Amino acid sequence: MNDFLSMGGYAQYVWPSYALTFVAVIVNIALARRAHAAARAEARRRLSIEGEDR
């Protein structure tokens, strides 16, 4: 296991790469879902005040 973690001496390069990549992967999922949720909330908010403006 330790062998695996040390990556033959390249740990300081390999693991940050993987970390960054998967942070990006997760962040992009989160951002997309948040954008969708926000758009839905906005649409709902607009529907609730509908008739006032147009």
Add this chain to the structure above:
Amino acid sequence: MDWTWFHRLASPPHVYRIAGTLTPWFAWPAGLLIVAALYGGLVLAPPDYQQGDGFRIIYVHAPSAWLSLMIYSTMATAAAIGLIWRMKVAHAAAASCAAVGAWFTVVSLVTGMLWGKPMWGTYWVWDPRLTAQLILLFLYLGYMGLRAGIEDTARADKASAVLAIVGIVNVPIIRFSVEWWNSIHQAPSVMKMDRPSMPADMLVPLLMMLVGFTLYFVAVLLVRLRAEILRRERASSWVREAATA
């Protein structure tokens, strides 16, 4: 020829619905492929005879670099469709691409730099391939800047579409820069169809990763597209059902 499919493609509510249905069909295979490729790449694949375990960065670097280019091409294609056929959904798709593309450009740059330190002895060299990738980042930033600079959505759509299309000239430059100049960067080893220069147990996880990332991108794009469509169509009646469903 029956063009109804084309018109349906252009209809926001239809795309919104279809995108919702399709998302899991891309997301789950993407997740499975990526996990499997991680196992294959980090555990099963043997160390490289030259680079030792350092080469394993390839499993994140190559897919993210590939995505950064693929996303730009997708964006430019969608923009062109939007401009030519005046299809709002295509513009929405192009708009959804930019941020994801910029993210993965940054990832490819940073993982490349992290790989460069042990391999070339420095984080950064002003090599054509690397520089071109940096320029790609600026293209993405310019695209997003232009979008942010124009308030009216319809106008922002069209202006940024022109930019995306013009900027596509850079993509082949990035892809082929390695062959045109004598770059120190790795020449394409996977995409050469005749004789993959990599042993199978290294190659297979890489291919799985590439496919996994591509599917992942499609899934993310679909979610972003739905958000974008909803934002643009907030005044339409169909949004009522979509938003409350």
Add this chain to the structure above:
Amino acid sequence: MNPPPAGRASWATAGRLVLERDLRLAFRRSGQLVQPLAFFAVITLLFPLALTPELARLREVAPGVLWIAALLSSLLALEFLFRDDAHDGTLEQFVLSGQSLTLLLFAKTVAHWMLTGLPLAVMAPVVGVALGVPLQALPGILAALALGTVTLSLVGAIGAGLTLGVKRGGVLLSLLTLPLAVPILVFGARATELAIKGADYAGPMYLLAALAVLGLTLAPLAAAAAVRIGLE
């Protein structure tokens, strides 16, 4: 007392008028004409001040310095390519003139090149000598700059059109144009370098020419599309 009815102006007349108008506007302020040149000269002057005053080492950086200075002077002037016309409504009248917008904007771009790129190329030998470039390299440098600035003006026209709707678009304009201008810079600097070394610089010159042809065919169309969008 109606105005005498008359036929439509030919496209050649229209293009010539736009070109003439832009040149006349520039000559009206005679000072304006020298400005890109002076800017070019001042920028190249900055390098010896900031980098190193040794002629031998200046010669090494000369190609890069020349091209960066050219790129920046050209870029700075681009800002005004369409902005004034958009602001005072001239561009709107272009759209409504019944003439091809592509043609009219192309005429404007040609005027822009004649007022910045061309004098710049002509001026470059002088600046080159100051940077220690050998005399026999000067024709090559002139040719490369003349060719490269054509493409720069064309690419810049797209950027200028796109940033029309953007307030303070100047910086954004650079941000959009510079990445697209990188190939010109790379090939141009390469040709200049080879010329200074006394080597054959035909290779990068062909590439520059290819870029210019590409620009000539596509850029005016893209610029016209961009301007139409930018006018809202």
Add this chain to the structure above:
Amino acid sequence: MNPPPAGRASWATAGRLVLERDLRLAFRRSGQLVQPLAFFAVITLLFPLALTPELARLREVAPGVLWIAALLSSLLALEFLFRDDAHDGTLEQFVLSGQSLTLLLFAKTVAHWMLTGLPLAVMAPVVGVALGVPLQALPGILAALALGTVTLSLVGAIGAGLTLGVKRGGVLLSLLTLPLAVPILVFGARATELAIKGADYAGPMYLLAALAVLGLTLAPLAAAAAVRIGLE
């Protein structure tokens, strides 16, 4: 239903309002804020492309490159320091406000520095690393740039005021400002060079500071005089 009569606004309020207004205008377009930074980065990117990709040799030219890029980014943004305000009549209203024009323009200059010089100085270390500058030199570079850009903004304000009446004053502005900016460039590049070498860079820093003090005392007065003239 008359407006409630009230006293006069203090000079501090007036200055704060002008500063706040300019910052708000910049933040309104969030993209605009990053643009000078991006421009700075793109300009520095041009040098390795045009000069040489070798880090060892890039390091030698790094001080010059950093300062020229800073100078140009700052200059490009200067164009808009007063132009928009002159165009839409805001500057006229400043003159008629009963407040000291010197003060109001100084507030605008401060805003300009906060929006260009300061972020530029903060960004410089990143760009420096890409040019092969050693880490321990970065604080010195940051300090020198922060100080130097203050003077640049102040000197630029005079130029921007003087070119107000001039259509397409952008290039002229550069011509006026660049010679005045040469001392800043020379001392700044010298300080940076010493910092990169690991030597003591206090000497040129003192000179930079002296220039900044000189600028702070004289430039706002000169700028106000220039603007009054430029308004016709």
Add this chain to the structure above:
Amino acid sequence: MLAVRNFHVFRGDRHVLRGVSFDLAAGCCLQVTGVNGAGKTTLLRALCGLVDVEEGSLLWRGAAIERSASAFHAELGYLGHDAPLKADLTGRENVRYAVGLRRPLAAATVVRGLERVGAGAFADRPVRSLSAGQRRRIAFAALWLCGVPLWILDEPNTNLDTQGQALVAGLIEEQLAAGGLVVAAVHQELDLPPGRRVDLVIPGGR
């Protein structure tokens, strides 16, 4: 000759024109009124194709016009809130370049146009040194010289003195008498014979 069917135009998110329709025969003037912000300028610019039309159609000489149809544009002259002049050129040069784009133009014709609007005295001064009303006159000279059948005018009387307003009224009447069409957005009613005037009031605004 000019017909608009059910125009719907958005500016940003605002639904400004909600189904505007009208018919305009040759020799008639459409007088567009409405409070500030009603959408007069929007309608005029939409006719020119300078603003996107969300829905509806525009017919000219019986044929539907697409956006940016240059044949239609060649028959149309537009004068907006601001006169489209280059400040550094003289009035004469401005007219020459603006009109020369559209039709062959002799120098004598330019002089005729400038004199028609009473701009002869200041035609050779750079426009930047002209007063607001003098600029408007130059712009009218260019419009008149184009000799196009359709004029689209946004508040044509702005900045003009009494004689200038009479002059514009005269130009409009001539244009109509010659079988031309005028679309004008105004705040004060135009003084035209009833048969020549079609009224369009745009609701909403302010």
Add this chain to the structure above:
Amino acid sequence: MLAVRNFHVFRGDRHVLRGVSFDLAAGCCLQVTGVNGAGKTTLLRALCGLVDVEEGSLLWRGAAIERSASAFHAELGYLGHDAPLKADLTGRENVRYAVGLRRPLAAATVVRGLERVGAGAFADRPVRSLSAGQRRRIAFAALWLCGVPLWILDEPNTNLDTQGQALVAGLIEEQLAAGGLVVAAVHQELDLPPGRRVDLVIPGGR
């Protein structure tokens, strides 16, 4: 309260104002008329010190005023041919920054000003998306809120609809009733009680 003695003003080489003099008491409006190019705008800008006066003197509250005298400027509000607004800011912000330079200003006061000119409905939209008349209204809100005794207005009715013109007339009357002064360049005569109006016709021009 305001007196001008023998103003001579040159624009470039042109001797535009040749000895203009007038006296204006508190509560009175000076109506400046003249054909296009007569020099109305020039006179107004000269009063503000925005144009150099070759000869003549300006008296305010009995004292002679130098050019750029900030005490005089603090009592004066000028509205020229174009509304001095920032296109990227909303109407409310524009008013706040413009008026805030001159006097302490509560948010509620800004609202009052905007409502006074009928700009409440569009006060929070960026000025770039407003119609010509809506912009003028915002500019009037700022002028009104300054609460200064002397208004200098160049063609105040430009771009305003009928109700807007009535509004401006109302504002001017109020200003006069409160003992203020107005100098207005117009092409249509202002409708004011005779005692309140002083006429000045500038000869020449066009």
